[in-house]
Amino acid sequence: MGKRSKVIEKDEVVVRFSGDSGDGMQLTGNLFSYTSAIFGNDISTFPDYPSEIRAPQGTISGVSGFQVHFGHNDVYTPGDYCDVLVAMNPAALKANAKWMKPGGVIIIDEDCFDKKHLEKAGYQTDDPIKEEKLGDYNVIKAPISTLTKESLKDMGLDTKSILRSKNMYALGLVYWMFDRPLDHTQEYIKKKFAKSELIVQANLKVLDDGYNYGSILQVVTPSFHISPADVKKGTYRNLSGNTAVAWGFLAAAEKSGLELFLGSYPITPATEILQELSRRKDLGVKVFQAEDEIAGICTAIGASFGGDLAITTTSGPGLALKGEAIGLAVMAELPLVVVNVQRGGPSTGLPTKTEQSDLMQALFGRNGESPCVVMAAGSPVNCFDYAFYAAKVAIEHMTPVILLTDGFIANGTQPWRIPDLNDWPEIKVPRVTKDMKDWHPYMRDLDKLSRYWAAPGIPGFEHPLGGLEKDYDSGDVSHNPENHQKMVNVRQEKVDRVANYIPELEILGDADSDVLVVGWGGTYGHLFTALDELRQEGHKLALAHFNYISPLPKNTYDILKSYKKIVVCELNMGQFANYLRMKFQDLRYLQFNKVQGLPFTVLELKEYFKSLMEE
Amino acid sequence: MGKRSKVIEKDEVVVRFSGDSGDGMQLTGNLFSYTSAIFGNDISTFPDYPSEIRAPQGTISGVSGFQVHFGHNDVYTPGDYCDVLVAMNPAALKANAKWMKPGGVIIIDEDCFDKKHLEKAGYQTDDPIKEEKLGDYNVIKAPISTLTKESLKDMGLDTKSILRSKNMYALGLVYWMFDRPLDHTQEYIKKKFAKSELIVQANLKVLDDGYNYGSILQVVTPSFHISPADVKKGTYRNLSGNTAVAWGFLAAAEKSGLELFLGSYPITPATEILQELSRRKDLGVKVFQAEDEIAGICTAIGASFGGDLAITTTSGPGLALKGEAIGLAVMAELPLVVVNVQRGGPSTGLPTKTEQSDLMQALFGRNGESPCVVMAAGSPVNCFDYAFYAAKVAIEHMTPVILLTDGFIANGTQPWRIPDLNDWPEIKVPRVTKDMKDWHPYMRDLDKLSRYWAAPGIPGFEHPLGGLEKDYDSGDVSHNPENHQKMVNVRQEKVDRVANYIPELEILGDADSDVLVVGWGGTYGHLFTALDELRQEGHKLALAHFNYISPLPKNTYDILKSYKKIVVCELNMGQFANYLRMKFQDLRYLQFNKVQGLPFTVLELKEYFKSLMEE
Amino acid sequence: MSENTISHLDFKNDQSVKWCPGCGDHAILNSVQKAMAELGCKKEEVAVVSGIGCSSRFPYYMSTYGFHTIHGRGPAIASGLKVANPKLKVWQITGDGDALAIGGNHFIHTIRRNIDLNIILFNNRIYGLTKGQYSPTSQRGFVSKSSPFGTVEYPFRPGELVLGARGYFFARCIDKDLKHQVEVMKAAAKHEGASVIEVLQNCVIFNDQIHSEITDKEHKADRTIYLEHGQPMIFGKNRDKGLILEGLNLKVVTIGENGITEDDILVHDAHCEDMTLQMKLTDMEYPNFPVALGVIRDAEALVYDQCVQLQIEGIQEQSDIKSFDDLVRSGDTWEVE
């Protein structure tokens, strides 16, 4: 394939594939990221599709995109701005032009830039490049549709099928640009279209021709070199946050020896957890697709009463519906994990977009004094870890745990080093034992203050549970005023004591900086990248990122109080900042908030942090 | 009826009628309070009954009580401790002995203090007075059952019916003690039992005989004199908090010219609002007893969309279920009042007891950034005022309003001076008008930032509403990031601006004291009484009592910051204190909390405040 | 706008319709608009209330009043609207998930109360908007994203549930069957009380062809039966098949065979209060029977919203309490001078 004319050396690159919902951009992006990962780059990806199933063709609302960020160093976010944009139609260009890095490469299928499509996308003239002021960019106008047709003209396929494979042409071209092997994609094509040899051949040919088109064009096409990352030895796979959550529970089930039960009702962007666990009948998972969110959590509570590791998964509006039942689990002191994949609110809001605005709801969205454990995962792959630990805490402390993720990390992917479960901690199930003297349903472990689990079936431990207040010393229903106070206190204390069993907060970056950035949950990648880049630029900065929210790590106050400025960054109007105000009132908190259905950009964070440090 | 031997002059007295659930204590208490009110005393009452419909006879859990506090001065609570206790059986004595004022009067039906009943109540000996250490009390052992039987022996009634009227005997006796006229009660008996002349005659006779028994006994029975209060001229009636809420909405409907719609599902202790409004078909109220709480609020949202003044009523667990739908009202910016009569939580908790533990849920129990107005009534009769103002704010600002009351003020009663609606403010309905230029569904009033109400039926204003995010400038569905931020901001700002339309916070007591007591909602009576008594005892103390919580009155910070010590008193673990920490972080807040299903006692408040002032 | 100039175009607005090309929802939108025009509705007196789902985007495409609410709560919100404002013509748009999964309770209670709503249930036997999980109307064994090994649940039969909840109007039609749909919609609109119309709707993306066994042109005549009140239950390409009763069982017969004549064929009585036969018709499933289309039940009953109004009017006539002031001064009051 000849020598390349100009090769650009890069540490990292962001590529975005973008086109109509029907253009196969999700697949294209996925294949590209897999190849990059196998090649040895660290990657982070993010899909971004319209909330309509098939929005009108050619319009901005119908644009579907997939962004891949890969590099020779660790990569923590899918990237703010693109080095390379593939735009299959004018709407894709229109939607993404503002996300281009200055001077980046834009590949367009010029066949689709006709008057009709330009108008649909809202362009006023027939020169969208000029309209978008992209003159200084490297715009590669390739007649991809025509070339695809040309490539397949002798195969005997109908035009529709031919055009359906034009995404492979674009992919081939991009592979050439990054000098990537085609074998993984070829394998995939053979498997995926196994039913029709013709389609396999067509796609393989188009992929190849796209690649070759690159070398033909090489005079005008830049080509990049990103050397592999220096990653830890091991077996890897790509993992999305939602799959990671599902698998974290599978791991917890295996480690605890409990059967896994999921009660759930589909809701964007949490549905994939339900779908993944539905596939895991091979591992004995009992999945109950309930009639609604309330039945989702209630079946899980029933299963928990019955002795299973029980979970329920949902997103914001669904969590609102589960509030009453979470209260029952608080009162009955049963283990339960409620996963809430946050999305844009309020109400139906922006259902396919990301946000961190359910924190207060998770903490307080129930009647009465109703404390439970709240945790948050920080990245697609550590959704695995926090699902595991959420289950561990729920079981060992006999309490409901709300695990927060968000649309951004749920849909995003990262390479995941396959763990050896032997390295993971045990999960000890606090079952009743025959030798317990004077056992009653609310007898407590003296350290954790958790009660013991007596699942039906064990002779001698028959007992009623329920949502009415119970006597501290007998577990019978009690209306006694002092007892109520005691139970209210002990339920809170039980949650507070979880702090004795979780890791302390660690500072990332310069522990001795003036400014402490505080974040929680799914903003980890952006905050860390901003921190990392600023430090590389010579700034001093520290980051405290929270995954345990209720209770907070024990050393939280000691850490926070040692900084001059604390800035809490979150994708809401300041919910965690307010929570910290309740907990540690004497400290001052600055806020950096964004509620746009989008993650932070590293750029905006850096600018803001710089301004803070300069003040 | 002769001269009385010893008459005790008192400013105020607390009387508690107490017996088995079937003993008619609620009626007895009610009749007594009415008579006292008509006599011209200020009164405050509180019923207290078991959560079981008919708990086992003779047991403590079956005791039903009714407490009346009346005085020559203003009375703000039903009183902590009793001057006079009527105990119809041993269980009633057992349940209430600890609530006696030292040296108080205890009337017992000695016929019911037999071995069986003593045992059922849990007494170990046959001398309960000694067991309770009530030796220094004035215990009047009257054979009430026997006397009642004696009184009616010639009337031809069966024993069951005879014994059913023994409460009238006790009531007659108490009337004698307080030298009260019988006429109101006689009238009541005649109306109530109109169907059976025999029963009327029996009850009248028993009442009379009970009264006369007092004069016979007068050597040993103390008798009290409490002169009438100096109350404002007008027509009065007794009003419970729940009825007051219902009537507040009736008033708001009349003042706004809107029809009133209630969608609700029964739940203790809120059900009476539903029941009262069900009776008000005469005033055109449309009451929809829904299949659950969700349908309760959803029918109300539908009615609000349709142009009615729409409300829904519930208690804690029901509010949890309504969270998702409140979010819809927030997003659709429709007027709606959600009344939450708080009870003991979490979960089913202590359903018949009082608590203030739903504040956080009211503020934050929804997905996304979902601000709405939160208010709280302070006493049974001002439930009327706050229901009225909740409706006014909801309508004029086009927003859902959550109005918090609690089991204590909902069930308690006070005399209520009947208002002249002409003295009450107008409620202006922000309807669209034909002359609106470029109207769209989210066009806003520039001062309030509220949108206009275009109820179906008006030609030219057809539009779709919905839970998806809408464009600020057109009202169409929008996924635009900046627009979302703008809408999130404006929804909050709209709620914040309600502060421009509500009264400023006023300090009660000594504005220049060191200690500021802060309270909110239904604790008003106890806090004020404690303040009042301490001031009469020569202490300096100030009280800031909140009825508007979101937004807070505009001058809140200025007031709070001028005190050395702020102590937030509430019947939860510190929810309002935490809210203040979020809002005004630089001030320090002490907390006085109680979560026992009971109101504060004035005594415990006074002691605590004294300790604070002495520090 | 005078009534007779109203066209279905008047019920369209300027929003671009965002359902997938080929989705059955487009046709239903057209039918509803057509029915409204033919009924001579005024735009301002129509309100369309939906829940959440592909189907529930419906109100955005109507030029009437509309409310796209929350998942499953459409019937409750529409009930409140209708009771608040009984003059409105309220249409409630819902899907098999929206109505029968999360919204099942409001659905059956709305039917029980017999509130005058026209409920259109888009039955594509799938959750479309969330991209393809099985729904409460998916057949046992159905493979979907959330049932990769096939479901182990019996589906609801919507008509059976409606009748079990004391429904007085139930009809069924096919998305592509425009003309018939318009007739059925009009019948539903004219029925006083809750009317439920199940539309067999195709989701081209996640459940394509799910109804085609029955609805495809080449089979439809033999596998469905169009019921009309007062008409014999005849179907088939050659209109030679019919339904008769044998004991308590329905049976398909061929006219002209075994001595069967048209006179032997059952005549459809949609107005019959007793629902026995209507239930059997509702439950007919292919291949044993043709699937019943058209208005299966259309019986009279008291209507909740009307009764609420009447009760209020009746009480208002009799009561002395005419105002807030009358109320607060009634009963036990006392004067302080």
Added chain:
Amino acid sequence: MSENTISHLDFKNDQSVKWCPGCGDHAILNSVQKAMAELGCKKEEVAVVSGIGCSSRFPYYMSTYGFHTIHGRGPAIASGLKVANPKLKVWQITGDGDALAIGGNHFIHTIRRNIDLNIILFNNRIYGLTKGQYSPTSQRGFVSKSSPFGTVEYPFRPGELVLGARGYFFARCIDKDLKHQVEVMKAAAKHEGASVIEVLQNCVIFNDQIHSEITDKEHKADRTIYLEHGQPMIFGKNRDKGLILEGLNLKVVTIGENGITEDDILVHDAHCEDMTLQMKLTDMEYPNFPVALGVIRDAEALVYDQCVQLQIEGIQEQSDIKSFDDLVRSGDTWEVE
């Protein structure tokens, strides 16, 4: 404890029962305990799950495992429990409000899925615990605290709703009818799948005598009919009345009059899959008909919890993925050396 020594007393505990004296709930508690004893249940294998209501206090009075949950959610919680632990015998206690108002959706879905629960519906046609508001089974016109002028709603007929939701077991009995109740409970327990038993229960305090028109000793024989599978449908003080079919209508006839003999009387077939006749029996109302008691429908169908287990076992047999490690190493992975 050997099985044959188990007595109903073993199912009692030491808690004092707090229902009102005279409440029908006491009798139901006794019947359930008796049925369990006669079925030879072990205490530890029984779990009783309830919602909220007077009736739902039930689990506190049982010496078995129990769960007094939240209002209306009993069927969902019991479903989860049964699927998690299919060996348990799960009884679900509920009231007309708990099951049919707030819990309606879980109720019908549990029935549709056919989960092996024994659901006892205490139908007192009132909300007892909240002190007397009308319920979804209160008759039209019923006056209560929340309907001072009478309701304007049609009630659900629980059996009709159960059958409309594809129920395979429905029975009805009377609270005071201890012996019969025990038999019905046992039949329900033996039925695999969801069984619903409606008990006509008297609330002495808020709805006293609501069923007495039918259940009172002096009328019962003439106003009710005890159905038994395989037996002719005969009733009446003199056992001279019976039911026959006339077309699609049931008719009450007198044996010995107009030439009617016992052979003309319908024989009850509870096991018949087609529910037509069972639905008609379920819906019979006094005064036109006797009210049907006993097991009205008891047909076979696939049971959800069993199918879940079978499906899992089947897939586990075939799958290569036996552990977490197998899973995470399957599919697209790569090595970094």
